[in-house]
Amino acid sequence: MTNDSQEKPTAMVFEVLKAAIIDGSAARLGRMALAGRRSVDTPNYLAVASRGVVPHMTPDNVGKYLHSGGVYMALEEVIERPQQYSKRQTPIYDTPTSHGRRPLHSFTAMPSDLMTVLSARRLPAVPSPMGNSNASISIFTSTGYQVLTTKEYQNAVETLRPDIAIPLADLTYGPITPTSKRALRMAERTDEWLKNWFADEDASADGPQQRDVAVFAPVLPVSYSIQWEYLERLSEELSTRIAGLAVYNPDVLLDLLSDYANLATLPRLSVSAVTTPHHILRQISLGFDAFVLPFINLVSDAGIAMTFTFPPSQTTPTLLPLGVDLSSPACKTSLAPLSPNCTCYACTAHHAAYVHHLLGAREMLGWTLLQTHNHTVVAAFFASVRAALAQGEEAFEGAAHQFALRYEPEFPAGTGERPRARGYQFKGEAGGEVKPKLNKPAWGKLDGEGGGLGLTRVRAKKGVAPAVAVAAAAVVVAGELVESDAEGGARLETPPVSDGVADVDAQELNSLPR
Incomplete structure (x- = not known):
């Protein structure tokens, strides 16, 4: 069973290999094929790119060690806000191509066998203080917030030619649930934008070229009763023009x-907030075929090595963790692999103590090895899910139930320092409090307010010049200046001294060279 028809001139074909046959489960096996790309067996996942690259992995390592179905990219990460009176073109639009490569593949140096999925906003997106309009959305680029019109986004898709494009949808971000009036406007705008998308494609001279981009229609994160008219249009008028569904709810x-x-045969891409493998298994039971998983990058940044398997390989009286914090002191002397029986490069060539050292020293290689390992664990997880589905839905549901009973519901919180945080993780989140920084500051003020140097204010006795007190601080570089005692004399604490404290009185301060 395929989606291909003569009315839909798209290069993508999706085939359902095994559909659900039991009540209460819509899980299925499938295969997604795109011209010039390796076929993707489903259920599967997409790696999430940041600024056009998979975090911590160079393009050659992506080709060697990334076993995902493709890469999810956001247009807002590779464009910038045009400066006033500037005629400079965004570099990605001027990327030279050769040998039939698509511009998006060429600009990001993505391996030619991996599919690319392009959306307007990253996942998860930074909430914008500006709302969407009837013909545009607000995005967050490397140079600030910018308005992206529906026409500009469609022109970007025509120029960059990703394998799969998700058209603009009127979405809201943040913890606040949209009101019924706002949700209805979201459905109406998205309906109008998608209708205009295909109308402009038919009227464009580059229409045939654009049709080699598979379009995944967005399904909004609102209730079914609010967007049923939009879904009705998808089913009756646009089902032959779309290649899949990008589901936010x-x-x-x-x-x-x-x-x-007629929409049931289309591939379903989950772009919702999936944070654990428990959520993945639930959505596979609902019938999803592919997943965008940003939590892999977050877990790797936190120094967590994933250790879960499907089905669970151990029987223990307590819940098993989904991952191990490699910054823990227990890993300092561990010569075991990051995860038992893992065949990734990090586990076959190195051990936990080595990666622990790299993370503590803030070496880039540490996060590269960790990212390689975590992607391998997730790829093996999906391969085992497909193997269970091949045995039947009952085997899959039984293994999923055992997984829920054996593993903790959340990943552990990493205790180590993260790599240098990307700017969009902290900038300009509207309507929320300023989040504390994940890492301790490398430098601090001399009075101790910064906390980085551990130095506090020097107080000398009355009659002693402040410059003398500062000179006392310079005598013992490795020491720590502390507050004065009750009599007003400055004290100097130096770790190498056995008694830990060396009293410095006014006479000693006066004897120092000025």
């Missing part, structure tokens, strides 16, 4: 599949 999928049979 997994709970809508069951109603969609029951009411619109």
Whole structure:
């Protein structure tokens, strides 16, 4: 069973290999094929790129060690806000191509066998203080917030030619649930934008070229009753033009599949907030075929090595952790691999103590090895899920139930320092409090307010010049200046001294060279 038809001139084909046959489960096996790319067996996942690259992995390592179905990219990460009176073109639009490579592949140096999925905003997106309009959305680029119109985004897709494009959707971000009036406007705008997308494609001279980009229609994160008219249009008028569905609300999928049979054969990409493998298994049961998983990057940044397997390989009286914090002192002398029976490069060539040392020294190689390992664990997880589905839905549901009973619900919180944080992780989040920095500051003030140097204010006795007190601080470079005692004399504490404290009185201070 395929989606391909003569009315839909797209290079993508999706085939359902095994559909669900039991009640209460819509899990299925499939295969997604794109011209010039390796076929992707589903269920599978997409790696999330940052600024056009998979974090901590160079393009050659992506080709060697990344076993995902493709890479998810955001347009806002590779464009910039145009400066006033500036005629400079965004570099990505002027990328030279050769040998038939698509511009997005050429600019990001992505391996030619990996598919690329392009969306307007990163996942998860930074909330914008500016709202969307009837013809544009607000995005957060490397140079600040910018308005992106529907026409500009469609022109970017025509120029960059990703394998899969997700058209603009009127979405809200942040913890606040949109009101019913706002949710209805989201559905109406998205409906209008998608209708205009295909109308402009038909009227464009580059229409045939754009049709080699598979379009995944967005399904909004609002209730089914609010967006049913939009879904009706997808089913009746646009089902032959779209190649798949990008679903932001997994709970809508069951109603969609029951009411619109012609949309049921399309591949379903989950772009919701999936944070653990427990969420992945639930959404596979709902019928999802592919997943965008930003939590892999977050877990790697936190210094966590994933250790879960599907189905669980151990029987223990307590819950098993989903990962191990490699910054823990227990890993300092551990010569074991990051995860038992793991075949990734990090586990076959190195051990936990080595990666612990790299993370403590803030060496880039530490996060590279950790990212390679975590992607391998997730790829093996999906391979085991597909093997269980091949045995039947009952085997899959039983293994998923055992997984829920054996593993903790969340990943452990990493205790080590993160790599240098990217700017968009902290900038300009509207309507929220300023988040504390993940890492301790490398430098601090001499009075101790910064906390980085551990130095506090020097107080000399009355009549002693401040410059003399500062000179006393310079005598013992490795020492720590502390507050004065009750009599006003400065004290100097130096770790190498056995008694730990050396009293410095006014006479000693006066004897120092000025």
